[in-house]
Amino acid sequence: MRVDVAIIGGGAIGAAAAYFLRSHPRACRVAVIERDTSYQLASTPRASGGVRRLFSLPENIALSNYSIPFFARFDAEMAVDGERPAINFRKGGYLFIVPPAAVRVLERNFEIQKANGVQVEWLERKDLKAKFPSMTVDDLGAGVLSPDDGWLDPYGVLQGLRKKAKALGAEFVNDEVVGLDVERRRLRAIRLKSGKSIEAEAVINAAGAWAKEICAMAGWTVPIEPMRRYEHYFESAEAIEPLPYIKDVHRLAFRPEGKGYSGGVPNLDEPRGYNFDVDHDYFQQVVWPALAARFPQFERTKEKNTMSGLYDQNEFDATPIIGPCAGKLDNFYLMAGFSGHGLMHAPGCGRAIAELILDGSYQTIDLARFGWARIAEGRRCAEDGIV
Numbered sequence: 001m002r003v004d005v006a007i008i009g010g011g012a013i014g015a016a017a018a019y020f021l022r023s024h025p026r027a028c029r030v031a032v033i034e035r036d037t038s039y040q041l042a043s044t045p046r047a048s049g050g051v052r053r054l055f056s057l058p059e060n061i062a063l064s065n066y067s068i069p070f071f072a073r074f075d076a077e078m079a080v081d082g083e084r085p086a087i088n089f090r091k092g093g094y095l096f097i098v099p100p101a102a103v104r105v106l107e108r109n110f111e112i113q114k115a116n117g118v119q120v121e122w123l124e125r126k127d128l129k130a131k132f133p134s135m136t137v138d139d140l141g142a143g144v145l146s147p148d149d150g151w152l153d154p155y156g157v158l159q160g161l162r163k164k165a166k167a168l169g170a171e172f173v174n175d176e177v178v179g180l181d182v183e184r185r186r187l188r189a190i191r192l193k194s195g196k197s198i199e200a201e202a203v204i205n206a207a208g209a210w211a212k213e214i215c216a217m218a219g220w221t222v223p224i225e226p227m228r229r230y231e232h233y234f235e236s237a238e239a240i241e242p243l244p245y246i247k248d249v250h251r252l253a254f255r256p257e258g259k260g261y262s263g264g265v266p267n268l269d270e271p272r273g274y275n276f277d278v279d280h281d282y283f284q285q286v287v288w289p290a291l292a293a294r295f296p297q298f299e300r301t302k303e304k305n306t307m308s309g310l311y312d313q314n315e316f317d318a319t320p321i322i323g324p325c326a327g328k329l330d331n332f333y334l335m336a337g338f339s340g341h342g343l344m345h346a347p348g349c350g351r352a353i354a355e356l357i358l359d360g361s362y363q364t365i366d367l368a369r370f371g372w373a374r375i376a377e378g379r380r381c382a383e384d385g386i387v
């Protein structure tokens with residue numbers, strides 16, 4: 001098989017790249033290689049579904065400014081033969097809350113967000129109490145609410161992008177990449193477990209938490225590690241007013257889901273590795289105290305369900321690495337290291353990589369600072385404040 005662009009990994013990122021490569025005015029031949037069409041261990045279906053513009057890096061805000069309206073139009077735009085996906089985008093808002101010591105950083109980010117066109121509301125402690133009467137606010141300095149953000153169904157996003165990319169002509173190959181052939185600074189062919197191979201002009205590595213294994217096949221060492229994270233479902237015995245997606249400086253992050261709530265507390269000290277085991281004590285020991293301290297109604301809550309999934313954690317600066325391995329493998333593009341934000345940024349990144357490959361430069365969102373050069377040169381490009 002010979003294509004213009006081969007994409008390794010058919011999760012949200014790979015499927016988005018395929019969609020934008022096929023819907024570009026100079027659409028090219030695209031193959032997406034995905035080893036597991038049931039996506040059993042993939043990160044996308046295990047995501048919490050939060051989508052927000054509350055970032056400090058203008059690139060991350062630009063990605064959200066592009067992606068969130070895309071999600072709002074998703075069901076109509078991704079329809080195939082009149083059949084619409086349903087991603088249940090809920091514009092329930094996103095709220096960051098911080099203690100007094102972090103108010104200055106929150107304020108700085110609030111100004112950056114406003115300057116980048118985000119509709120954000122500054123909430124003093126008393127405003128937080130007035131808006132969310134059940135919330136314990138004594139320890140808080142302030143909050144920022146982004147009312148146009150919210151959450152959606154990650155599996156719906158994945159299936160919608162995949163089906164639309166296929167309908168537009170992208171070929172999905174059910175196989176596993178086991179090797180890469182390199183020839184004079186170019187990646188020539190992808191070797192598959194079935195014994196077949198695919199030749200491509202350009203190759204995108206969208207293998208998520210497995211991205212470093214794919215890079216290693218071409219001799220490229222990247223600082224991306226699989227990091228286990230739990231998503232819990234829990235309910236409250238007592239009613240709480242409607243809540244947005246809430247996130248604090250201790251990494252507590254949760255949102256309404258059906259009759260209850262979905263969320264968790266990512267642990268950055270988690271040993272890296274492909275570990276999907278669930279430790280049911282974690283909710284009781286870490287998540288529950290954080291919830292109960294914020295809302296007394298959670299005093300008696302219990303974990304009803306816990307799912308584990310992997311972050312593709314960029315150990316260097318927790319910002320994604322987008323673009324080619326310039327100077328070494330000019331036609332090998334990395335799209336990974338999303339460190340917990342890959343679902344919400346999939347449309348923006350898909351569009352950006354399609355432009356980089358087909359137009360030769362970024363047109364809509366400039367992700368040059370997210371390129372490999374910063375890692376090679378040791379320049380961090382990190383979020384400030386809540387990540």
Ligand SMILES: Cc1cc2nc3c(=O)[nH]c(=O)nc-3n(C[C@H](O)[C@H](O)[C@H](O)COP(=O)(O)OP(=O)(O)OC[C@H]3O[C@@H](n4cnc5c(N)ncnc54)[C@H](O)[C@@H]3O)c2cc1C
Pocket residue numbers: 008009010011012013014033034035036039041042043044045046047048049050051175176177178206207208209210229230231308309310311312335336338339340341342343344345
């Ligand atoms: C608990 C949890 C909560 C999260 N919450 C959010 C959130 O609220 N918002 C948000 O934006 N993000 C969230 N994320 C992060 C988000 O899930 C990821 O950033 C995103 O799904 C990454 O998409 P991906 O396509 O790169 O990876 P994946 O979905 O993992 O896709 C990669 C694919 O590559 C395939 N693959 C790997 N190796 C090979 C190979 N050798 N050959 C062929 N195929 C291969 C895999 O089978 C997989 O399907 C969360 C993650 C977790 C774990």
